[in-house]
Every structure is written in structure tokens, then in C-alpha cells.
Amino acid sequence: MKELYPGDRGTLVQYVQLALTRAGHPAVIDGIFGEKTCTALQAFLGGEHPCEIEKPQWGRLLPYLKGYTTYQVKEGDTFWELAQRLHSNVRRIVTANPTVDPQNMQAGTVLIIPYDFPLVSEEVDYSSMLTDWILEGLMVRYPFLHEEPVGSSVMGRRLTALHIGEGRRQVFYNAAFHANEWITTPVLLKFAEEYAQAVAQGGQLYGVRASWLYYGFTLSMLPLVNPDGVDLVTGVLDQEEYRKQAEQIAEDYPHIPFPQGWKANIEGVDLNLQFPAGWEEAKEIKYEQGYESPAPRDFVGEAPLSAPESRAVYDYTKRSSFELILAYHTQGEVIYWKYLDYEPDNSYRIARYFGEVSGYAVEETPAASGYAGYKDWFIQEYNLPGYTVEVGRGTNPLPMSQFAQIYEDNIGILLGAMTQLV
Numbered sequence: 001m002k003e004l005y006p007g008d009r010g011t012l013v014q015y016v017q018l019a020l021t022r023a024g025h026p027a028v029i030d031g032i033f034g035e036k037t038c039t040a041l042q043a044f045l046g047g048e049h050p051c052e053i054e055k056p057q058w059g060r061l062l063p064y065l066k067g068y069t070t071y072q073v074k075e076g077d078t079f080w081e082l083a084q085r086l087h088s089n090v091r092r093i094v095t096a097n098p099t100v101d102p103q104n105m106q107a108g109t110v111l112i113i114p115y116d117f118p119l120v121s122e123e124v125d126y127s128s129m130l131t132d133w134i135l136e137g138l139m140v141r142y143p144f145l146h147e148e149p150v151g152s153s154v155m156g157r158r159l160t161a162l163h164i165g166e167g168r169r170q171v172f173y174n175a176a177f178h179a180n181e182w183i184t185t186p187v188l189l190k191f192a193e194e195y196a197q198a199v200a201q202g203g204q205l206y207g208v209r210a211s212w213l214y215y216g217f218t219l220s221m222l223p224l225v226n227p228d229g230v231d232l233v234t235g236v237l238d239q240e241e242y243r244k245q246a247e248q249i250a251e252d253y254p255h256i257p258f259p260q261g262w263k264a265n266i267e268g269v270d271l272n273l274q275f276p277a278g279w280e281e282a283k284e285i286k287y288e289q290g291y292e293s294p295a296p297r298d299f300v301g302e303a304p305l306s307a308p309e310s311r312a313v314y315d316y317t318k319r320s321s322f323e324l325i326l327a328y329h330t331q332g333e334v335i336y337w338k339y340l341d342y343e344p345d346n347s348y349r350i351a352r353y354f355g356e357v358s359g360y361a362v363e364e365t366p367a368a369s370g371y372a373g374y375k376d377w378f379i380q381e382y383n384l385p386g387y388t389v390e391v392g393r394g395t396n397p398l399p400m401s402q403f404a405q406i407y408e409d410n411i412g413i414l415l416g417a418m419t420q421l422v
Contacts, residue, residue, distance in 0.1 A: 002238065004053035008033040011234045014124040016053055019064035020044055022117055024087075029123045065130065067119040067137035068096070073109040078102070086113045095200045096141050114141045120190040122403050126182045127236045128157050128227035134189050135160055135223075142196040150222060151312025154266050155242060157227040159312050164195055167217040170321050171417050174222040174313065175328040177272040177374065178263040178297075179229025180396040184328035187391065187407055188223040191414045195219075206411055208419060217418045220320065225309055228266035233259050233397055242266050249294045256296045260397060265309055268294025269301040272329075274310035277339065277380045278371030279303075285368055300372060313374060324350070324385045324417055327375050330398055333358075333409070336365040336388040339379040347385035350420045354387065357412025389413060 002012055009032050017027040020040045027040040038051040045057065053061070063069045071082060079090045079102045094102065096112040119137045124130070139145050139162075150159040175184035198210035205213065213219075224230060231237040232246055249268040250258040264270050273282050283300045291298040305311045317325075335358070337351035355362040365388070370376070378386040391406045392398045398406075 001055065001058045002236075003055075004033055006033050006035075006038055006051055011125045011127060011236050013037070015065060015130065016041070016061060018121055018124050019061040022064040022115065023061075031125075062133070064115065065137075066133045066140075067117070068112055068114045068140050071111045071113050073105050073107055073111060075107050077105060082111070082113065083116075087115055088113050089116045091201070092116060092141065096143065098143055112140050118193065120186055120193050122186070122190075122407075123400060125234045125397075125400065126185045126224075127231050127234050128224060129231075129236065131185055131189070131224045131227070132158075132160075135162060138162065138189075138193060138196060142200055144199065145192075145196060148220075150316045151308060153226070153228045153309055154307070155228045155239060157231075159222060159225065159227070159309065161316065162192055162221045162223070163218060164192060164199075164221075165214045165216070165218045167213075167215055169216060169323055169418075169421060170218045170220065171324045171326075171421070172220045172222070172317070172320065172322040173326045173328065173414070173417070174225055174374070176223070176230055177225045177327065178270075178329060178396075179226050179233045179265075180260060180263055181328075181330040181398075182224075182230045182234065183330060183398045183400065183403060183406065184391060185223045185230070186403060187328060187410060187414075188221045190407055191411075192221055192223075206415055208415055213418055216422075219418065220322070222313065222316070225313060226265055226271055229262060229264060232266060233262050235259075237266075246296075250296050252293070253295055258296065260395075261296055263297035263396075264295065264299065265307050267307070268296065268299055269307040269310075270295075270298050271307055271310045272327075272374060273298065273300040273372045274305055274307050275314065275372050275374055275377035276304040277373070277377035282372035285371070304372070310374075314377070317378065322378075322382075322384070323421060325375065325378050325387070326413065326417055327373070327386070327388045329388055329390050330392050330396055331394075332361075332390040333393060334361045334363050334390045335413075336363060336375065336390070337385075338364045339370070339376040339386075342379045342383060344379060344383045344385050346420075347379075350385055350416070351387065353416055353420050354389075354413045357416060358409045360389070360409065387417075 017029045020027045025040040025044045092114040146163040198205040375386040375388045
């Protein structure tokens with residue numbers, strides 16, 4: 001982890017401020033390592049400590065970003081007393097430790113102690129590291145969840161799918177194909193957390209019985225398709241040679257702001273123009289627009305599936321049996337449901353339902369963007385419902401101040417992708 005000192009700014013400082021706030025030492029989450037953050041940090045560390053974040057300080061802060069700590073049981077401990085002392089609650093401890101009998105705890109047993117706050121933040125910018133911490137935290141808090149390696153990025157960052165449910169019918173949601181559309185990542189992560197909590201509590205998820213969803217469907221989520229690109233946009237890319245490579249690519253496209261306008265993977269390939277569904281047509285369109293080589297956006301690559309991230313999603317889909325997919329993007333508050341003349345059974349009915357519950361428009365993909373996308377390939381390959389959901393309005397990357405409204409708009413879609421298959 002990068003060392004941080006007073007005067008530093010950026011996404012990593014936001015994470016420090018979030019962790020301090022969760023630990024009971026509130027800090028304004030503004031990404032500026034100023035005097036108030038320093039005061040909160042020193043109060044958290046206790047005693048006389050320099051105002052800096054190095055490896056030991058990160059080690060103490062990370063549990064508040066992953067959402068849990070561990071504890072070795074001593075004689076006389078109870079779940080209730082541990083929950084009070086370690087800022088958890090009994091239900092969370094019981095869920096995270098399904099093999100431990102709270103009436104017969106053995107000294108020396110190591111318990112998972114989830115902290116009593118929602119894991120998915122609505123206040124900070126997202127990155128591959130924060131996504132990984134949240135996925136780890138979700139798996140620990142809710143042991144009935146499963147994860148599956150999907151592949152890796154150009155820089156070797158893992159692409160991990162999260163599975164919820166044990167049902168026969170499979171659906172797949174993905175987000176952040178485009179780097180500056182990272183706000184879609186917490187949309188999926190928050191839904192996963194709320195769904196898992198509803199299952200654990202035996203309750204409902206926005207009026208739908210969680211157990212019915214869990215045993216009727218298997219929901220797979222890939223919340224971050226393009227980790228390297230997202231890290232470039234949010235300023236946490238930790239390998240300077242890749243950042244310099246991206247800067248050199250961006251120099252040929254001065255009309256695209258850097259890094260805010262970056263959509264591609266770290267090598268300048270647009271991952272949602274990589275699929276074998278009209279790829280040659282997409283190439284012709286994008287070449288005419290001037291994207292003939294690696295670019296911050298709209299370069300189709302040297303061949304279909306030449307980018308490892310797109311290949312990973314393709315291979316993962318091929319070895320699965322998804323009946324419906326949602327691909328999350330940003331801009332326009334619109335749902336695209338069709339590819340060429342393919343109209344899978346029920347796809348338009350489901351699209352209209354999505355429009356009704358979200359308030360989004362339901363449209364056919366514009367011709368200039370209508371080829372080589374993941375949704376396009378899925379529909380062509382399987383003749384099953386596939387949707388691109390474009391959330392929010394404004395300039396990418398959309399600020400987290402829009403997140404609450406985006407999430408509210410999309411709850412019905414995220415639920416309906418399962419309930420409307422019945």
C-alpha cells in the first residue's frame with residue numbers, strides 16, 4: 001500500500017477517512033489529508049504517533065475497510081459480550097461463524113467478528129483494491145456466498161465473480177467494462193450485500209422473499225470487469241510504467257480529458273467492442289471516427305477477444321448457463337434490449353418492465369454503437385434476453401453524490417432480472 005502523509009490527496013486518502021470514521025473517529029471524506037484527518041488518525045492510533053500512513057497504520061485501518069476482525073475465544077466469553085466490546089452484533093457473529101455453538105464455545109477458537117456497519121460505502125470512489133476488500137468482507141460475513149475466479153486483467157489483477165443462491169436458473173450481472181463508469185461497481189456490490197443480509201435474516205429483499213430468490217436462482221456478479229482502467233481513472237494505479245503507457249496513448253487524443261475520459265483497458269482497448277457480434281462492422285465505424293489504434297476509448301482491438309478481460313467474460317459465459325444478463329454502464333438512463341433483428345422470447349416484455357420500475361427509457365441500440373458489445377454477443381449466441389443498462393446522467397466519471405438515486409432507480413431491475421424470468 002502507498003504511504004500517505006499530510007498534504008496528500010486522492011482516493012486512498014478517502015479510504016483512510018472512511019476507515020477512521022467507521023472506527024469512531026469521524027473524518028470528513030474529502031480525499032484531503034489535512035489537519036482534521038491528522039487529528040482523527042492520531043486519536044485512532046492512541047498516544048503520540050506521527051501523522052502518517054505507512055504499513056503498520058494501514059494494517060490497523062484495513063479491518064474497517066474489509067468490515068471484520070478476528071478474535072480468539074477466552075474462557076467466559078459470550079457472543080453478546082463480544083458484540084458489545086468489538087462493535088458488532090450477535091446476529092452478525094452467528095452468521096459469520098456457522099460452525100460455532102454459542103452455548104459451547106471452546107477457548108482458543110478463532111471467531112470472525114463482523115463490524116456493525118454496512119460494508120459497501122456510498123461516499124468514496126471505487127478501485128480494484130476496494131472491490132477486493134469488499135468481496136473478501138462479504139465472503140467472510142456471509143459464508144453461504146461463493147466466489148469464482150473468472151480471469152485476470154492485463155496487469156494481472158484478478159477478475160472475481162460472486163455467486164448468491166443455489167437455484168437452477170442462472171442470471172449474470174456485470175459492471176465497469178468501461179473505466180470511467182466505475183460507479184456501476186458499487187451498484188452491484190450494494191445489491192449483493194443487501195441480498196445476502198436478507199437471506200441471513202430470513203427476510204425479504206424489497207418485498208421479495210429472499211429464500212425464494214436464493215433457492216430458485218443462482219445469481220452471478222462480476223462487479224469490476226476493467227480493474228486496471230478503473231484504477232487509472234481513480235488515481236490508484238500502482239505501476240508507473242502502465243500509467244506512462246496510458247499517458248502516451250492519450251497524447252494522440254488531446255480532445256479526451258485524461259484520465260477522466262478513459263474508458264478502455266490499460267492497453268487502450270475498449271472492452272465492450274471486443275465481442276464476436278458484428279466486430280468487423282464496429283471496426284469500420286470506429287476507424288471512420290478516427291480510432292484506429294490504442295485509444296482512451298472506442299478502439300476495437302486487433303481482433304475480437306484479444307483483450308484478456310473481454311476474453312475472460314466470454315469464456316466465463318461459455319462455461320455457464322445464464323438465462324439472462326445485465327451489463328451495467330453509465331449515461332442516459334436508458335435500457336438497450338435488442339441486437340439487430342434478434343428478439344428473444346420475453347426480452348421486450350422484460351425490458352418494458354425494467355423501464356416501468358426504473359423510469360428509464362427502453363430503446364434499441366443506436367447504429368453507431370450497435371455492434372461488438374457483450375450484450376450483443378450474448379443475444380446473438382444464445383437468443384436469450386440481454387440488456388445494457390445505462391445509469392445516471394452527466395459527465396463521466398459520475399460522482400458518488402448520484403449513487404443513492406442510481407441505486408434506487410435500479411433496485412427493480414436487479415430484482416426483476418430474476419423475478420420476471422418466472
